[in-house]
Amino acid sequence: MAPDTPIVASFGLTRRFAAVTAVDGVTLAVRPREAFGLIGPNGAGKSTLVKMLTTMLPPTSGRALVAGYAIVRAPAKVRARIGYVPQLLSADGALTGYENLLFSARLYLVPRHKREARIRAALERMGLMEPPTARSRATQAA
Numbered sequence: 001m002a003p004d005t006p007i008v009a010s011f012g013l014t015r016r017f018a019a020v021t022a023v024d025g026v027t028l029a030v031r032p033r034e035a036f037g038l039i040g041p042n043g044a045g046k047s048t049l050v051k052m053l054t055t056m057l058p059p060t061s062g063r064a065l066v067a068g069y070a071i072v073r074a075p076a077k078v079r080a081r082i083g084y085v086p087q088l089l090s091a092d093g094a095l096t097g098y099e100n101l102l103f104s105a106r107l108y109l110v111p112r113h114k115r116e117a118r119i120r121a122a123l124e125r126m127g128l129m130e131p132p133t134a135r136s137r138a139t140q141a142a
Contacts, residue, residue, distance in 0.1 A: 004031060005031070006029040007031065008028070008036075008053060009029045009030070009065045010049075011027050011062055011063050012025045012026070012027055013025070013026045013049065013052060013061075014060050014062050015045070015048050015049075026062070052071065053066055053071060054079070055075035055078050056107065059071070059072070066081070067081040067082070076109060079108055098119060101119040101122055
């Protein structure tokens with residue numbers, strides 16, 4: 001990738017939920033080594049834009065490239081090149097370690113049959129094994 005090529009670029013990126021337009025035609029370019037921030041009031045579409053750029057939510061229209069890959073056509077390649085920690089997961093504290101890792105496993109498309117063993121191994125390695133609870137057993141089935 002050329003040094004002046006945007007690492008993140010969007011072109012008319014839009015997301016609608018029924019009659020509500022959460023993100024309306026965002027066009028942006030972030031080049032390597034640039035600092036970029038999204039600011040705005042609650043409900044302005046910041047989280048929705050980030051979810052689209054991280055391939056967690058498909059756009060209604062428009063397109064975007066992250067690390068040179070189209071978010072719709074190559075989501076696995078995008079995910080392999082980014083790191084994303086949602087604010088609620090890092091600040092909320094309501095999710096267990098298991099649930100946080102399960103969320104990540106789903107985000108990174110870890111096959112369902114491999115999730116349990118990988119999550120348990122990671123929790124054991126970090127000394128974070130928790131006794132099963134009704135809540136954590138419910139999330140294990142997902």
